[in-house]
C-alpha cells in the first residue's frame with residue numbers, strides 16, 4: 007500500500023488533465039430533433055461535406071468488412087501506393103493514421119521531449135493544445151491577428167532553441183482565414199531547418215485563391231516540412247477515421263514507427279482507396295460547397311460585416327463577448343439550436359458554421375437574419 011487514496015479519481019491519472027479542455031464534438035442532430043419535436047435537425051457543426059459517401063465507397067467498405075477477422079495491412083501498402091500516385095510523391099514519404107489528428111499527435115511524439123516547445127496560432131484547431139499537453143511538450147500559443155489569421159511574424163519570433171515543431175493550419179480552423187505565398191515564403195526562410203513545420207491542410211480541397219499555396223507543391227521538398235491531409239472532409243470519410251501525411255522519408259518512417267499498430271483499419275484503408283478513385287466527383291462537390299460558401303459569406307456580411315473571407319468549407323462569425331451582456335457566441339448558437347440548426351460556438355470568441363446543402367444554408371441564414 008502506498009499513501010495514495012484510490013477513491014480520489016484524479017490520483018489515478020495525471021492531475022494536469024483536469025485543466026485541459028475536452029475536444030468538443032458536434033451535437034447529434036437526431037437528439038436535437040427529438041428534443042424539439044422536429045422531423046429533423048440540421049448539423050452544421052463539424053465541417054463534414056453534406057453529400058453523403060462518395061460513389062462506390064460503401065460497397066468497397068462492405069466488401070472489405072468480410073475480411074474483418076484478419077488484421078489489416080500494417081504498412082497500408084496499397085493505400086500508400088495509391089496516395090503516392092495521386093499526389094505524385096514517393097510512397098516512403100507517406101504515413102497513414104487514424105485521422106490526421108492522430109498523425110498530428112504522432113508528429114509531436116517523434117519530435118518533442120518534455121520541455122520542448124510546440125508553436126501554434128491561437129485560436130486554431132482545438133486538438134493542438136490537447137496534443138501538446140498530453141505529449142508533455144510545452145504549448146507556445148501565438149495570438150491571431152486582428153483579422154483572425156496566423157501572425158506569422160510573431161510565430162517566427164516565438165521560436166527558441168527548445169522549439170521542435172510548428173503547426174501552420176491553412177486554411178485555419180475555426181476562422182477560415184488563409185495564408186498567402188509571400189508571407190509564407192518569408193516565414194519559411196525564418197524557420198531553422200531543425201524545426202519541423204507541419205502544414206495542417208485539412209481543408210485544402212476547398213481553396214480557390216491561387217495565391218494560397220498548396221504546401222505539398224510549394225514547400226514539400228524541404229526536409230523539415232510535413233503536409234497533413236485528411237479524408238474526413240472533402241473525401242467524405244469522417245466516420246471511417248483515416249488521414250495521411252507527406253514528409254521527408256525519415257520523418258515518415260519515424261511516424262510509422264510510433265503509430266498505434268493497425269490503427270488504419272481494414273475498412274478505412276478500403277474506403278480511402280475507393281474514395282481516391284472518385285477525385286472528379288470530389289472536385290464537383292467541392293465546387294458546390296465553394297459556391298455556397300461565397301453565397302453564405304455575402305449574406306452574412308450584410309448582418310455582420312466583420313465575417314472574414316473563408317477558403318474552407320465553413321464560415322466564422324466573430325462574436326466576442328460584451329462584458330456584462332452574456333456571451334454572444336453561446337447565445338447565437340443557442341438561438342440556432344432552438345430553431346433546429348446546430349452550429350459550433352467558441353465561447354467569448356465566435357461561431358463556426360459549416361457549409362451545408364443550399365437548403366440547409368438557407369435555413370441557417372433565416373435564423374441568422376432573425377438573431378443578428
Ligand SMILES: *Cc1c(COP(=O)(O)O)cnc(C)c1O
Pocket residue numbers: 053104105106107108131175179206208235236237238239244247248249
Ligand atoms: C477536421 C480537421 C482535421 C482532420 O481530422 P481527422 O482526424 O482526419 O478527422 C485536422 N486538422 C484540422 C485543422 C481539422 O479541422
